Structures are given as C-alpha cells and as structure tokens.
Amino acid sequence: MTDTAPVGWAGTKRRRPAIERLLARKPLDESAVDRFLARHQVPVVEGARCTFLYRGAADEVFVIHRIVGLPQRVPMQRVGETSLWFAVLELPAGSRVEYQLEVRHGSAVASGNDPLNPRVAHSPVGSSSVCAASGYVVPPWVTPDPEARPGSLEELVLPSRALRRDARCQVYLPARFRRTHSYPLLVVHDGSDYLQYAAMKTVLDNLIHRLDMAETVVVFTDPGSREVEYPNNAAHARFVVSDLLPALASSLPLLDRPSARCLMGASFGGVASLSVAYRNPGVFGSLLLQSGSFVFTDIGFDHGGGQVFDPVVKFMNRFRARPRRVADRIYQSCGVYEPLIVPNRSMVPVFEGAGMEVRYVEARDGHSWENWRDRLRDGLSWIFPGPQKYYYE
Helix, strand or coil: CCCEEEECCCCCEEECCHHHHHHCCCCCCHHHHHHHHHHCCCCEEECCEEEEEEECCCCEEEEEECCCCCCCEEECEECCCCCEEEEEEECCCCCEEEEEEEEEECCEEEEECCCCCCCEEEECCEEEEEEECCCCCCCHHHCCCCCCCCCEEEEEEEEECCCCEEEEEEEEECCCCCCCCCECEEEECCHHHHHHHCCHHHHHHHHHHCCCECCCEEEEECCCCHHHHCCCCHHHHHHHHHHHHHHHHHHCCECCCHHHEEEEEECHHHHHHHHHHHHCCCCCCEEEEECCCCCCCCCCCCCCCCHHHHHHHHHHHHHHHCCCCCCCEEEEEEECCCCCHHHHHHHHHHHHHCCCEEEEEEECCCCCHHHHHHCHHHHHHHHCECHHHHHCC
16 A cells, blocks of 8 residues: 555655545554544644544534635544544635534534644634644744743723723833833723733733834723724713823823824724724824724615624715725734625725725634734734834835
C-alpha cells in the first residue's frame, strides 16, 4: 500500500489526504482510529482541506458553522464501521472559523464544542471550537509580553444625567502615564467584552511598548441595554459627549482637539460609534468600526433582522440618503464569512463620498471577538500611530 496519489502533471507524487489514507487501511478498526487520532491534530489541516472529526456512537453528526454562502449544517460521514465520523471543508489560506458539532442519537439531539479540538473561542453568548486553516496564526501581540510594561485599569463610576443611571467604566492609563503630558483619548463601546474576549489590555500594552501605537488613554464603557442604547440613541450620545468627555477632561490630561479623540465599537457598538459622531459632528476625529451592524434597505422596510434592528435600519437609511462627514478618518473592518460583509462593503463608498478618509480591511473570519482582536493593531496603529510608523512608511 502507498500513501501517495498518482503522479501529477509535473511528474511529482502528491501525498494523499490523511482521511483517505485511513479509509484505505486494512483492517479499518478502532485500533487504526486510535493510531490516526494520536498522529493528527483535529481538525486535520492539509492545504485548503480541513477535515473535521467526531468519535462516538451516533446516528447523524453535523458540523455547524456560520460561513455565509455555505450550508450551515455540514453532514459528517462515518468511517467504515468504526466510531469515527468526518467531514471535509475547503477553506482558503488564512481562514479562521468557529464551529460546533451537532450529534443525533435516536431522538436525542445535542450540540456543543468539538471534544477532539482543545482550541476554543469565548464570547458573551458562550464558546465555540476554532478551526485555524492553513496560514492563519494568532498575532504575537495578543499574548502578554514580559518585556512590555503593563498599563493600569481604574474603575470609574459616573452618575449620568443623560442615561439616568450610574455608568460604570474602566479607564486604561499607559504604563508611562504622566500628568505633565497630554494624551489622545479612545472611547470603546462594549468595553468589558473587549477586555475579556479580545485581550485588549494586553494588546494596548504590547502595541505601546513596541511603538506601534501612541500612548493613549482608553475608556472602556458598557451599556445598560445594548439593544436600547446603541442603535442611534439620543441619550447614549448625550452621555458620551455631555457626561463622559467632560468628566474625563476634568480629571485627566487629555489633548483637546478632535484629531485626538476616537470612538470605537464592534457590531451594535459600531452603530453606536457612528451615531454618536453623527449627532455630534466635529467632536471626534476618528472612528474605529468593526463588523458594524450597518443594516439598511434600498427599497421597502423588510430587513429581516427583527424589531431590534428597526432603529438601526431607520438610522442607516437616513445616513445613506444624506451622507455627511462625521469624522475625518474611519478604520473599518469586517469578516468575509459574516452576513454583515455586504452592508459593510456598501458603506465604504458612502463614507468616502461624504469626505472621510477610509481604511477598509477584510478578514477570512466571522462575526467574532477573535476576529476583532486580530484587527486591533492595524486599526489602533493607524488611528493613533506611534513613532514606529516611520519604519513602515
């Protein structure tokens, strides 16, 4: 038996995929499966081929993913008469995909993370297994660098007249913070999620240490209700501009010019960032928008997103009908595997047509915190570049 396929056009032998070599084994039994799993990480990544595996008694098994344009439930096949199941997806280089497995045994159906894959991504709604396709690597600046001096996080409880509640925030001060120096300000929506699921404090420490990003004061804000406060909410906009900014300016040495102020957010937080700037033109010089929920309709009102998206669609339709300059620069990113890719692509010429400079980046990823984490260096170093920028230009 050989592990190579027939000779190719260039006269070289192509190694057969691992799952095909297993299927050709004689005998194909549980011992062969044991040896196969001992030799391979799951999923098995070979070029563009990603082989997903499940081992256990089942009547049906599916890979569940959220890659737009592909069936979200991919059926797995049983390997002979063994307890192993497999499915193959072709994923372009650099892809990162979150998934779960759905297992049916009789009338019982259960879904969850891949028990053969230790790599897991977390989010406010739970966790998922991760398939890192060929060419994807976790950026080195998202893990703690022992040489990077850590900044500090200080809790701020701000009584907000606009929101009629106490607003809890966390304020990041860079490691070399001095009150004799003035700093730019970054306001982050869904701040606790960025800290917990996108390692943003570690990212800030590393980027500032490596001179990729200027020393910056960052305030991480959290909503009372995202569905109420984030989609173009007047009270939220007043909170940011009339409550938060004055409180920070009175206690911290901040640069007092629009170019030194940036709003940031992902998903609904992207809508919140855009709408706050829209309601307060000339206050913020930059926006950092990640997978913004920029849902709109070109005709009619059926957007398919449910009631929660009604104020978003109303705002986006109005903005698209009369675009205006709300900031000088926008860094915008989105994953090509998420349904929001089309609205995000569509907004780039709208923003540019309103006179704003746009840097737009796409990733082979989905609507996930690790996608947004992986784009942080590109966005933050462009919005507030450090001295290191001169080595790149």
